[in-house]
Amino acid sequence: MKIFLDTADIEEIRIAARWGVLDGVTTNPSLFAKTSGKTYDEVLVEICGITSGPVSAEVVAEDVEGMLTEGRHFAKLAPNIVVKVPMSEEGLEAIYRLAEEGIKTNCTLIFTANQGLLAAKAGASLLSPFVGRLDDINQDGMDVIRELVGIVEMHDLDSEVLAASIRHPRHMTEAALLGAHVATTPFKVLQMMVHHPLTDKGIKTFREDWEKARQAADSNAKAAANRHN
Numbered sequence: 592m593k594i595f596l597d598t599a600d601i602e603e604i605r606i607a608a609r610w611g612v613l614d615g616v617t618t619n620p621s622l623f624a625k626t627s628g629k630t631y632d633e634v635l636v637e638i639c640g641i642t643s644g645p646v647s648a649e650v651v652a653e654d655v656e657g658m659l660t661e662g663r664h665f666a667k668l669a670p671n672i673v674v675k676v677p678m679s680e681e682g683l684e685a686i687y688r689l690a691e692e693g694i695k696t697n698c699t700l701i702f703t704a705n706q707g708l709l710a711a712k713a714g715a716s717l718l719s720p721f722v723g724r725l726d727d728i729n730q731d732g733m734d735v736i737r738e739l740v741g742i743v744e745m746h747d748l749d750s751e752v753l754a755a756s757i758r759h760p761r762h763m764t765e766a767a768l769l770g771a772h773v774a775t776t777p778f779k780v781l782q783m784m785v786h787h788p789l790t791d792k793g794i795k796t797f798r799e800d801w802e803k804a805r806q807a808a809d810s811n812a813k814a815a816a817n818r819h820n
């Protein structure tokens with residue numbers, strides 16, 4: 592499963608890239624709103640300079656022509672830009688037309704397998720079911736991942752299922768087990784995946800024991816040297 596970072600925070604993206612675990616990035620207007628001082632274009636270009644993986648840039652227009660204008664603009668910023676288009680009647684048409692122009696799209700705000708199926712047929716490269724937001728309203732978001740992965744594989748559709756709206760590390764494990772092609776995670780969840788109390792405790796204990804053993808060896812060496820003098 593590919594791991595994307597769900598953020599517009601440049602420092603977080605740099606850290607994940609240094610760890611060697613970053614396959615791409617997803618942004619949206621809410622994530623961009625948390626950054627300050629730069630335009631969305633500037634942030635996107637900077638992200639594309641850090642990763643050569645897909646970087647999703649989301650349109651805000653709700654009409655087809657507006658989505659196409661924004662999408663074509665984003666696509667010119669860098670070769671790895673993927674245009675994020677919301678699931679809607681207009682969104683499907685925009686996805687279809689952008690695909691005809693060779694521009695890759697990520698269909699966002701998917702909450703059912705049927706929506707994902709339509710987005711795949713329209714030509715979206717990435718299908719983004721929002722797992723966490725479904726869990727928030729007492730539905731099992733992973734059901735959509737399971738169904739959509741099954742549909743994509745059974746019918747050999749040319750799209751990848753991207754588990755989005757990830758809230759905790761267990762979501763990442765479940766998405767991987769269900770065969771999601773990609774999961775996009777907040778940096779905080781990525782950090783949580785790295786750590787385990789027993790791992791952190793084990794590192795501390797090994798360091799302390801090594802220090803004790805080194806000190807014992809040092810004092811033995813000093814005692815032996817004193818005996819010889």
Ligand code: E4P
Pocket residue numbers: 597617618619699719721723724755756757775
């Ligand atoms: C990613 O593509 C989505 O925009 C994002 O995962 C949504 O996450 P949220 O439900 O935490 O806002």
